[in-house]
Amino acid sequence: MTKARMHVLESISRAKEPLSARQLCERYAQEHDPATIYRALHYLEEKGSLDSFILHCSEHGTERYYVVHAGEHRHWFHCEHCHRFTDLGLCRFDTLVDQMSKEKGLSVTSHTFYATGICKECRDKGF
Incomplete structure (x- = not known):
């Protein structure tokens, strides 16, 4: 597993609430570019490690949020x-x-x- 995928999966696994791609991009801005984070999220969701949902927030706009797939x-x-x-x-x-x-x-x-x-x-x- 790539370093970016491990970082994304570890962050979402430890989180007490869903995380957005924006939050992950901010967290790993020094280590990974946004495209790498988005590709890692897509890969992990496609492989069944993550679930996601889209939410419209009055302050943050419309974003996709990710949680670990717990079955x-x-x-x-x-x-x-x-x-x-x-x-x-x-x-x-x-x-x-x-x-x-x-x-x-x-x-x-x-x-x-x-x-x-x-x-x-x-x-x-x-x-």
Whole structure:
């Protein structure tokens, strides 16, 4: 595995919340150019080591965020004020997606869900 791929995978593995390519490019600006980081992310996701989702943030714009593929589908909450993520846990939508698929005659192969709003800490501070 290349040094860039190892750096990316280690960073995302240690992170407590999803990381964007921009964050990784900033973290490794001295060691790897942005194209190398993007290629490493693409490779790791293609090989099944990472999962990603796209999120629109009022401050950061639309970005793809990455998490380690843990073999289980998870969902996230994003705070619009502090921009932290909260893991909502394992997917609870599988039954609903299966039901809707049958009703509409669809074959759903994946789905994405994230929630945005204000986290408890920010709400307690009056935001």
